[in-house]
Amino acid sequence: MEIKVTARHFDAKPSLKEEAIAAAKKFERFYNNIISTEVILSFERTKDSAKTAEFIVHVHDHTLVAKESSEDFFKSLHDGAEKMIRQLNKLKTKQHVQL
Numbered sequence: 001m002e003i004k005v006t007a008r009h010f011d012a013k014p015s016l017k018e019e020a021i022a023a024a025k026k027f028e029r030f031y032n033n034i035i036s037t038e039v040i041l042s043f044e045r046t047k048d049s050a051k052t053a054e055f056i057v058h059v060h061d062h063t064l065v066a067k068e069s070s071e072d073f074f075k076s077l078h079d080g081a082e083k084m085i086r087q088l089n090k091l092k093t094k095q096h097v098q099l
Contacts, residue, residue, distance in 0.1 A: 001025075001028060001034045001035070001036060001037060002035070002036040002037070003021050003024045003025070003037045003038075003039070004037070004039070005017050005038075005041070006038065006040045008041065008042040008043070009042055009043045009045075010041075010043045012041055016074075019073075019074060019077055020077055023039070023055075023077050023078070023080075024037040024039055024055065024081075026081060026085070027057060027084060030085050030088045031059065031088040031091065033059055033060055034058070034059055035059060035060070036058045037055065037056070037057050037058070038054075038057075039053065039054070039055055039077075040054040041054075041073060041076075042054070049071070050069045050070075051069065051070060051071065051072060051073045052069040052076060053076035053080040054067040054080065055067075055080050055083075055084045057084060057087075057088070059088075062091060064087045064088065066080045066081075066087060067080060068080035
């Protein structure tokens with residue numbers, strides 16, 4: 001699986017990039033045929049300074065997207081990864097039912 005990490009509007013620290021890659025690698029435990037994963041980290045300088053993590057996972061015939069915002073990048077990564085895991089489990093369940 002190919003993993004790409006992009007930081008928008010800021011320079012991400014290596015520890016944040018490593019955390020994003022680790023979160024994306026967890027997806028392989030829940031779905032085997034993942035082609036690629038993109039992790040987009042963005043920072044909006046508004047009053048509440050929202051930090052957003054977005055996961056885009058490409059699997060055969062499907063593109064799944066999970067996006068989460070919070071006041072901390074690590075919390076956004078964790079919550080976004082949980083959303084993606086739920087989507088991957090649902091997709092896997094649907095495919096097993098069709099067989």
